[in-house]
Amino acid sequence: MTDQPHDFLADTPAHWSVTATSTPFTGNKTGVRTDEVVMPDGSTASRDYQVHPGSVAVLAVDERDRVTVIEQYRHPVRHKLWEIPAGLLDVPGENPLHAAQRELYEEAHVKAEDWRVLIDLYTSPGGSDEAVRIFLARELSVAQGERFAVSEEEADMRHAQVPIDELVRGVFAGRLHNTCLSVGVLALQAARAGDGVDALRPADAPWPARPFAF
Incomplete structure (x- = not known):
């Protein structure tokens, strides 16, 4: 193995040429795009992927080191999953x-005073452009006002409220599978x-994957 500069280990933006693109499916929130991408050897290959607006998630931890979690039905995997908001x-x-x-307010009726970026990730970069930012929220309290009206799966x-150690054990035991919950508690x-x-x-x-206005 050759020596590498100390700062080499970072994902870097890149854009291979696209000769044609189409959108064979557009849904309510996401779609599917097909690109003809020029490979390094000069050939082209078709790449299908989900076009996604991006997501945020919140690991909300209270003074007793418990995490706010919700259980929600997820139809594609035919499971009710424990998740974070x-x-x-x-x-x-x-x-x-x-x-x-x-x-956090709508799904858990909770507010937080201390917020930090916990981790940024691409959920499935081989088949989707979804980018997720997971926040750590602390100094929790019950939100004021009426609870948000829920519908459908919600x-x-x-x-x-589950101790974080219990969630970590659940992830490693194969009992918990949600990406944001698993990545969040382990991070x-x-x-x-x-x-x-x-x-x-x-x-x-800053979040280069999903630039935003301050």
């Missing part, structure tokens, strides 16, 4: 922190074992 970036260019605060939600444990939560990025840190 999350939602789509419905408005182009929307500030992701504002979206996360909205989702009408069947269950809510719980928090890693942050605590490393430089600490105070070293996390601020809540308004």
Whole structure:
């Protein structure tokens, strides 16, 4: 293995030439795009992928080190999954922190005073352009005002506050499968074992995958 510069380990933007593109399906929130992409050897290959607006999720941790979780039916996998509050970036260019605060209020009727960026990720970069920002929210309290009116799958939600250690055990035992919950609780444990939560990025840190207005 050759020596690498200390800062080489970073994902970098790249754009291979596209000779043709089409959108064979457009849904309510997402769609499917087909691109003809020029490969390094000069050939072209067809690539199908989901076009997604992006998402935010919130790992909300209370003073007893419990995480706010919700159980929601997910039809594609035919499961009710325990998840953390999350939602789509419905408005182009929307500030992701504002979206996360909205989702925490709507899905859990909770507000938080301390917000940090926990982790950014692409959920399935081989087949979707979805980018997710997971926030860490602390100093929780019950939100003021009426609870948000729920419908469809959200009408069947269950809510719980679960110790983070129990969630970590559930992930490793194969009992919990939601991406944002799994990545979120493991990232928090890693942050605590490393430089600490105070070293996390601020809540308004730039997000090149989904640029937003400050």
